[in-house]
Amino acid sequence: MRRRTTTVAAATAAAALSAALAVTVLALPAAGAAQGDSATTFVNIGVNHDLDYTVGVEATKKRVFSVSATVSDPSGVKSVSYELWHGEDRATADGVMAGAAQCHKINEFTSYCEALVTADPNVNLRSNALAGLWYMTPVAVDGAGNVTRGEGVYFARIRRQTSMSQTVVTPDPVKKGANITVKARMTVASWEQKKNVPLIGHQVLLQYRKGTSGPFVTLKKLKTDRDGWATSTVKATADGAYRYDFAGTSLTQPTPGSADYVDVK
Structure with missing residues (x-):
């Protein structure tokens, strides 16, 4: 199995997010992988079915929200998951959320993959300091078993209700x-x-x-x-x-x- 990283993102998502957020993009390639060597692409990234990529969380209640993308690879798409993290970089993140996606084939090479992620003040949101911008990394396994971690303009806003x-x-x-x-x-x-x-x-x-x-x-x-x-x-x-x-x-x-x-x- 080969691990690889892609920097391909949806032009619409990138434009909307860069305009709305005006933040610096972090690119964090997987160990041993060269940027741009993957044929896997992630487009139409969505969070909470909301163009503002925003999720409000109450004081004690869990908030389940969706994360989705259209994923393509020449060998097909086997599985997809999403990691959301808060902090300077993934290695030192002070908050992490994740969800495994259900993928629905669009054609032989492309699938729409949506996961449900839980934001919980009792588990992964115990500090008010975790409110704000979270980075998101989609992870795909293609039909040949290669793993791709998508790094690019992927974000979610987790806010206090x-x-x-x-x-x-x-x-x-x-x-x-x-x-x-x-x-x-x-x-x-x-x-x-x-x-x-x-x-x-x-x-x-x-x-x-x-x-x-x-x-x-x-x-x-x-x-x-x-x-x-x-x-x-x-x-x-x-x-x-x-x-x-x-x-x-x-x-x-x-x-x-x-x-x-x-x-x-």
Whole structure:
């Protein structure tokens, strides 16, 4: 059995990821293998059936997500697996996930191979520091028994799930021109503490929608306090709904808040 490494990646995946991530590609050939000596190719890399390659994980619940690729080799495809790792390089990774794929033949040389990978705060996500960019290595065995490790622009984003309480506006009803207070609380999954904790010092948007339909318009930008609360005071102008919106970060998932409708007299 010969081990080899290929650097061939999907042009669409590479373009989308390099534009979205703007990170340096790591190429880590298998020991004793020369780059580009493999006929095996990996294209149309997918994570979680999401073009953003993103997976949000709660504080205690497992999150099962899919990883897939279209794999081709002149001698056919025998099996495929996927390794995801976090850190400077695979050898010193501080987090690892893996999954064996089920492959469905497209033709004699090409198969679509999809695996289910489990992100688990009790097993492979015990530290909040593991949130962020994970590198992914597809590993294929061709029909002749040769092993190819695909190295290139393959990534997944593993993020901590966030949540926002119901927005509450007081007083309601309110006289036109009077001040109202809009409050909501942000929390984020702590994989270390196995519970949601306040999301402190992060920017949220106070948004308003006049009436019962139409788009929300941003009124203010503010940061959550040390208990995760977003609190703002505005003047009531007309019946409508208020909410907070959190855009997310490279480590945390975005969350739109639930709106509270106010009756203005």
